[in-house]
Amino acid sequence: xxxxxxxxGVFIDFEKAYDLIWKEGLLVKLxxxxxxxxxxxxxxxxxxxxxxxxxxxxxxxxxFGVENGVPQGSVISPVLFLVMINDLxxxxxxxxxxxxxxxxxxxxxxxxxxxxxxLQRAFDEIYNWCSAWCFKISESKTQCILFSYKRNxxxxxxxxxxxxxxxxxxxxxxxxxxxxxxLTWSSHINYIADKCFKRLNVLRCVSGTAWGCxxxxxxxxxxxxxxxxxxxVKPLTMLxxxxxxxxxxxxxxxxxxxxPVSVLQAAxxxxxxFLRRRELICVTASKISSDSDYPASGVSEHNSVxxxxxxxxxxxxxxxxxxxxxxxxxxERLRQTITDVPEWHLYILFLLM
Numbered sequence: 001x002x003x004x005x006x007x008x009g010v011f012i013d014f015e016k017a018y019d020l021i022w023k024e025g026l027l028v029k030l031x032x033x034x035x036x037x038x039x040x041x042x043x044x045x046x047x048x049x050x051x052x053x054x055x056x057x058x059x060x061x062x063x064f065g066v067e068n069g070v071p072q073g074s075v076i077s078p079v080l081f082l083v084m085i086n087d088l089x090x091x092x093x094x095x096x097x098x099x100x101x102x103x104x105x106x107x108x109x110x111x112x113x114x115x116x117x118x119l120q121r122a123f124d125e126i127y128n129w130c131s132a133w134c135f136k137i138s139e140s141k142t143q144c145i146l147f148s149y150k151r152n153x154x155x156x157x158x159x160x161x162x163x164x165x166x167x168x169x170x171x172x173x174x175x176x177x178x179x180x181x182x183l184t185w186s187s188h189i190n191y192i193a194d195k196c197f198k199r200l201n202v203l204r205c206v207s208g209t210a211w212g213c214x215x216x217x218x219x220x221x222x223x224x225x226x227x228x229x230x231x232x233v234k235p236l237t238m239l240x241x242x243x244x245x246x247x248x249x250x251x252x253x254x255x256x257x258x259x260p261v262s263v264l265q266a267a268x269x270x271x272x273x274f275l276r277r278r279e280l281i282c283v284t285a286s287k288i289s290s291d292s293d294y295p296a297s298g299v300s301e302h303n304s305v306x307x308x309x310x311x312x313x314x315x316x317x318x319x320x321x322x323x324x325x326x327x328x329x330x331x332e333r334l335r336q337t338i339t340d341v342p343e344w345h346l347y348i349l350f351l352l353m
Contacts, residue, residue, distance in 0.1 A: 001183055006148035008115040009106030010123055010157060011172055013141035014130075017101035018081060019069040022134035023047050026070075026084050033083065046076065068134070088129060093122045102175055112146070112153050119144075120157055127160050143169050147181055199225045219268060278324050285321035 014020075027044055035043070047070055051063040070077040078100060088103070090096060096105045105122060109115050130137055137159065144157050144166045157166040171180040171187050178188035203221055206213050213221075265272060271279075288294050 001147065001149075004149065005108050005110055006112055006115065006146060006150060006153075007106055007108040008112065008119050008144065008146050008155065009104055010119060010144045010166065011142065011174055012103040012105075012126070013138040014101050014103070015136045015138040015141075016069075017135070018072050018077060020134060020136060021069050021081065021084055023068055025133050026080060029083055029087070043076075043080070047080070084133070085135075088126065090122045090125050093118075099175060104174060112148070112150070112155065116155055116157065123157060123159070139164055143167050143172055145169050145172050145179065145181055147179075147183060149182065196226050215268070219270070278320075281317065281321050282324060285318065 026047065027040075030040060030043060050066045050071065052066055053063055054061040070080050081100065085098060085101075085103075088096075088098060090105060093105055093107065095107065097103065105119075105126070107115055107119055107122075127137065129135075139159060142159065144155065146153060146155055146168065155168050157168075158164060159166060171178055173179075178185075178191055180187050203218060203226070206221075207218055288297055291297070
């Protein structure tokens, strides 16, 4: 976005992903992976000859045989689903994200017409793969989005036949995050704030000046159900700051609402959100940097690229983590890497700020 390109992405939703797994196809893929003997026999026995029944009161329906699918709620079912979808590869497409049944692929460039054609070819290839392995793409939930500042764009992605077009949306939810086409995160922040306010109402129902739960119980509820760490643009963080700091702290401490936020947080032994955010960044960066085989190990590296335009005040994850560690401890060793900082020391380091 800082270099003003356009990114066109498709977010796929598989209809009844676990219930429509082709059993014979799953056994074929397990055999190709080299599974033999008792493991293969156990999996074949596990997914074969399964029946379901419905209970209404004390009455049971007749057994109904299940031809496809793996049982939901089983420990091994997600692993079998990953085996089934593991060979989803799109040629000439660099960016593909597969997490269980949440799948997305995207491409970026300056010419939207070329992006549309390239992504359509990739989408046709994925559709053919789904047809070969008995996966069904949901026509109503599969959507496309264009991350760009350009207006009046013409994006026409279609599913299988020219009669079914994918809707072009302005925001989409993927893996718990709401992405808008300008990457402002305002929709996601408003969604989190609404959840926090609703859960704060639950805390108010069990708290009071002369009755209800004590402060330690309320703090446990707050940390488990309300507290969130914000990561986005400063004007939007004030909404979360108001939600998670002043109102919740006053609810926990049961003091007047005009008390300063810092006083209420000190009484509850609760650090400010920006300090907690820095702590979590350092802990996460330490875990990533300590594992050389981590898939996203590059995010912990310092990024020297200067952002421009609306993103000139933004810093990368690795830049924030290393700058904070360099501020806390000025040793030359920490300036080079943060992998030598034990995770149990990071909390003490950020308290020294």
